[in-house]
Amino acid sequence: MTFPPLTFEIPKSQRIQLSNGLTLFVMEDHELPIVSLTAYVNTGSIYEPAEKCGLAGLTGAVMRSGGTTDYPPEKLDADLEFMASAIEASIGSDVGNVSLTTLTKNLDKTLQMFSQVMLHPAFREDRVTLAKNRTIEGLRRQNDNPKAVADRELIKTLYAGHPLGRYPTIETVRNIQREDLVAFHQRYFHPDRTILAVAGDVKTDDLVKKLEALFAGWKKSDEPLPTVAAPAAEVPPQVLFARKEINQSAIRLGHLGIIKDNPDIYAIRVMDYILGGGFTSRLTTEIRSNQGLAYSVYSRFDVGRRFIGTFIAETETKSESTAKAITLMRDIIAGMTRAPVSDQELELAKDSIVNAFIFGFVKPDAVVNQQARLEYYGYPPGFLENYRSNIAKVTKEDVLRVARKYLHPDAMVLSVVGRDTAFDKPLSTFGRVTEIKLDTAGNGALPK
Amino acid sequence: MPADSVRLKTGRSQHTREVALMTRFKQIILSVTLTLLLCGTAFGAGLAERVQEHMLTNGMKLLMVERHTSPTVSAWIRFKVGSVDERSDERGIAHLLEHMLFKGTKTLGTKDYAAEKPLLDRIETTAEALMAEKLLREKADQQKLAVLKQQLADLEAEAGKYVIKEEFAEIYAKNGGVSYNAFTSKDGTTYLISLPSNKLELWAAIESDRMKNAVLREFYTERDVVMEERRRSYDAEPSGRLWETFLATAFVAHPNGQPIIGWMSDIENLTRTKAEKFLHAYYAPNNAIIAIVGDIDPARTIALVERYFADIPPGRTVPPVAVEEPKQAGEKRVEVEGDAEPQVLIGFHKPTLPSPDDYVFDVIDMLMADGRTSRLYQKLVVEKQLATDVGAFSAPGSRYPNLYVISATPRAPHTVQEVEEAVYEEIERFKTEQVSEHDLQKILNRLEYEEFRQMSSNGGLARNLTEYEAIAGTWRYLIEHRQKVASVTPMDVVRVARTYLVRENRTVGFITTKKEVSQ
Numbered sequence: 014m015t016f017p018p019l020t021f022e023i024p025k026s027q028r029i030q031l032s033n034g035l036t037l038f039v040m041e042d043h044e045l046p047i048v049s050l051t052a053y054v055n056t057g058s059i060y061e062p063a064e065k066c067g068l069a070g071l072t073g074a075v076m077r078s079g080g081t082t083d084y085p086p087e088k089l090d091a092d093l094e095f096m097a098s099a100i101e102a103s104i105g106s107d108v109g110n111v112s113l114t115t116l117t118k119n120l121d122k123t124l125q126m127f128s129q130v131m132l133h134p135a136f137r138e139d140r141v142t143l144a145k146n147r148t149i150e151g152l153r154r155q156n157d158n159p160k161a162v163a164d165r166e167l168i169k170t171l172y173a174g175h176p177l178g179r180y181p182t183i184e185t186v187r188n189i190q191r192e193d194l195v196a197f198h199q200r201y202f203h204p205d206r207t208i209l210a211v212a213g214d215v216k217t218d219d220l221v222k223k224l225e226a227l228f229a230g231w232k233k234s235d236e237p238l239p240t241v242a243a244p245a246a247e248v249p250p251q252v253l254f255a256r257k258e259i260n261q262s263a264i265r266l267g268h269l270g271i272i273k274d275n276p277d278i279y280a281i282r283v284m285d286y287i288l289g290g291g292f293t294s295r296l297t298t299e300i301r302s303n304q305g306l307a308y309s310v311y312s313r314f315d316v317g318r319r320f321i322g323t324f325i326a327e328t329e330t331k332s333e334s335t336a337k338a339i340t341l342m343r344d345i346i347a348g349m350t351r352a353p354v355s356d357q358e359l360e361l362a363k364d365s366i367v368n369a370f371i372f373g374f375v376k377p378d379a380v381v382n383q384q385a386r387l388e389y390y391g392y393p394p395g396f397l398e399n400y401r402s403n404i405a406k407v408t409k410e411d412v413l414r415v416a417r418k419y420l421h422p423d424a425m426v427l428s429v430v431g432r433d434t435a436f437d438k439p440l441s442t443f444g445r446v447t448e449i450k451l452d453t454a455g456n457g458a459l460p461k
Numbered sequence: 462m463p464a465d466s467v468r469l470k471t472g473r474s475q476h477t478r479e480v481a482l483m484t485r486f487k488q489i490i491l492s493v494t495l496t497l498l499l500c501g502t503a504f505g506a507g508l509a510e511r512v513q514e515h516m517l518t519n520g521m522k523l524l525m526v527e528r529h530t531s532p533t534v535s536a537w538i539r540f541k542v543g544s545v546d547e548r549s550d551e552r553g554i555a556h557l558l559e560h561m562l563f564k565g566t567k568t569l570g571t572k573d574y575a576a577e578k579p580l581l582d583r584i585e586t587t588a589e590a591l592m593a594e595k596l597l598r599e600k601a602d603q604q605k606l607a608v609l610k611q612q613l614a615d616l617e618a619e620a621g622k623y624v625i626k627e628e629f630a631e632i633y634a635k636n637g638g639v640s641y642n643a644f645t646s647k648d649g650t651t652y653l654i655s656l657p658s659n660k661l662e663l664w665a666a667i668e669s670d671r672m673k674n675a676v677l678r679e680f681y682t683e684r685d686v687v688m689e690e691r692r693r694s695y696d697a698e699p700s701g702r703l704w705e706t707f708l709a710t711a712f713v714a715h716p717n718g719q720p721i722i723g724w725m726s727d728i729e730n731l732t733r734t735k736a737e738k739f740l741h742a743y744y745a746p747n748n749a750i751i752a753i754v755g756d757i758d759p760a761r762t763i764a765l766v767e768r769y770f771a772d773i774p775p776g777r778t779v780p781p782v783a784v785e786e787p788k789q790a791g792e793k794r795v796e797v798e799g800d801a802e803p804q805v806l807i808g809f810h811k812p813t814l815p816s817p818d819d820y821v822f823d824v825i826d827m828l829m830a831d832g833r834t835s836r837l838y839q840k841l842v843v844e845k846q847l848a849t850d851v852g853a854f855s856a857p858g859s860r861y862p863n864l865y866v867i868s869a870t871p872r873a874p875h876t877v878q879e880v881e882e883a884v885y886e887e888i889e890r891f892k893t894e895q896v897s898e899h900d901l902q903k904i905l906n907r908l909e910y911e912e913f914r915q916m917s918s919n920g921g922l923a924r925n926l927t928e929y930e931a932i933a934g935t936w937r938y939l940i941e942h943r944q945k946v947a948s949v950t951p952m953d954v955v956r957v958a959r960t961y962l963v964r965e966n967r968t969v970g971f972i973t974t975k976k977e978v979s980q
Contacts, residue, residue, distance in 0.1 A: 014663060014666060016636075016659045016660055016663070017659045018659065019532055019658070019659040021532055042530075044528075044530065045913040045914075045917055046913060047910070047913050090832075090833040090834050091834050094832050094833065094903060094907075095902070095903045095906060096906060097906045097907040097910035097911075114914075115910075116910050116913070143842075143843060146849075146872065147842075147849045147872070150849045150872045150873060153873055154801070154802045154870075157700075157800075157802055158698065158699075159697055257800050258800055259692075259696065260692055260696050260697060261689070261692035261693060261696065261697040263697075291630070291634050292627055292634070292641070293631050293634060298626050298627065301686055302626060302627065302679070302682070302686075303621075304682070305681075305683065305684075305685030305686050305689070306685070306689070307686070307689050308687070308689040308693050309693065329692070329693045330689060331688075331689065331692060360635075361631060361634060364634075364635040364636070364637075365634040365635055367637075368635070368657060369634075369637045369638070369639050370637075371532060371533060371637070371657060372533060372637075372639045374531060375531040375533050375918075375919070376531075376917060377530075
């Protein structure tokens, strides 16, 4: 079967700098009368004090739920929902996002409310309390899902002592007061640290005028962002275990990975695909398809952007095949470091990554957000343009070299949640076990 | 990745489920149900002109929308057969078959089908003998069991030599396919993929081969995979366990109450023979709806689909489910003890489309728990702070009468009972206070926005077209929906609330935290 050629140029959005320093990416698209906008603000939970862990997340939530100086929360909610517009805000580990969606006919009013949320959130006291109460209830429930427990305990260990390894507790949330949210917002929300990505039914000139007017008085930052030390380079291999009365174990294996500026990123992407990426990966083929031991099994290098990222392999299997699945996963990971991959594996991985590349650009809002993120995280110019050719250059030797350099099958942290009395072999087979007691008071997990 | 193939509306509970998905990417689709989608997916005049229809002589329906936003295309195939169409000894077969249809054909996934086939037949005979012996339970002959198990393992190893692993997936992946997936619901089974648009012929070749020549190889290993899926989504997942227990309690007769994935012992007794019977009866063009959305030329697409699918003979029409759920005679309550914090589900039996009352539920639904201004959110989450999250949706399917479900997450120290009482107070308001014109307008404004939003993704559009064509008999339902909702009056809401949202029609399911088990 032959296919007609497909030409694909990466769609380009327009990049514009506003007079207050705010960066704007716009892509006009008039197919449908709707507009979407997302702000990327340079902040994150990495900047919150340990004793107030949860502050960044609460600031993001209450920026929206707590109303603004002009719009009390009730009016903000009612007006937005009546127009079928939405504004949402959140702050994650290394970015704050405030987004907007609206019908074109309601853009002006929604945009005005959006600027209010960005510049003048009121953080009304009762809404701060409400958000804290909901967060605390979430913490009380953080051990309900065994997969989430296994994930969390692994991350806490890989980033021990670093903000990325910190999780809120009921106590740290109780420490947070309204003035902390106000101060956090004031410190980090500035136009020179903000990128806006806009797509849809807008006229660029018109939008720029509106944004200039709405964000006219917004002051640039007058202090640098705090420096956050890098995570510890070495994480000793260890076995973490949390007991739950369930018939299937959640298994996570991992170690620290790479950061985005690493020139081996392309070879690692190809290796990743072969080891644990697609439905044809080695992990899925052996553990799921050949042995029927799991429904879901995969691995991935999560490339770090500000700090080193992780390599994590994960699965769930019935209690009775827990050790068997762990052993297989370790062997399959180690296998990548022992011999080159086959020509067929290499070609499949490269073809798949290269040919599926266009799916990152199927919607105008995906295009502008992609470009905003690349700039936000400081990817080098040409990263996207050269991505496919960089993947195509990867050889079997490259894959073996990066497997040996970046995979550490003998130095992984193993995190298991399940019913140990039913395991096929004790977890101590894999190293000294640290048992984690799941604290039902929601104070996080503490070693017994 | 395929997360965008099925969307949750904002603020919705995630309790409704479709099971299955072959790929790891999205193992369970937590989906809003049809009624919610109806709320969200009425399209304007734009869609009416843009959908092109074509019917093949074998009964297969093709729906197309031409969109040149990117050089990509999404293709969805929906079979109008789902888990409600299973007999009691077939529970789980629609879903297991969905997995099996990824295992290849007489030419794909095998090195030599002629040599492989006799081995597959011997595997089946051996597996059936093993299952029959196991069903004797304590009277089973242990030695015979051991022999049969060994024989089965040997035969599977022998047959495995002919297998080319995941050849469908490999071909699609090599050609840039993404979102290669499938899911099974109460109502139907769907196979989906997105491809660069120059590869559409590859899709036609693979999917027509799958429809004509599927071979259910590696059946008993895949059955083990499904058991792991069951443990992952239901046994070891408190909210999943509550969901299936709640449904099985609400329905005593209708298969809507049975789990899509099957109970564990159902799965343990499924055979390739049963799966093939189901396959050959129903997986035929007259039960199939195809939607192709994206960078296509409709005339050439029709020619392509004709070329690959026209020679497939029609199969049986799926017979209607005869059993009707008897009228509920009083409140039903069910408790699930678990290593988890409390959650509660409250369900009321209701009719499904095309009943006019179904539209009234769309109105109730959007006022009840959709968004920050909704009544339950305002009352339970903001004012009284009895709960941290609330949701409302119709479930578990839409071909047969279903449930209106309200879900809530209590906030300690508040109890399930306190949450229930507050929910019932809000329900009573629907029976006594008329809904305002402002509220009705808010709903229509929301529907207007959703009409356009849903058109912004090839996959989302393909999903909606196949779903409504299958459930409502025509995709045009999407267009008519907003007009129908607009005709709902405040008195309709009062009448429907008084008719259905009553105690004796109610099922309540909740999780009670089990005290820590001592070692």
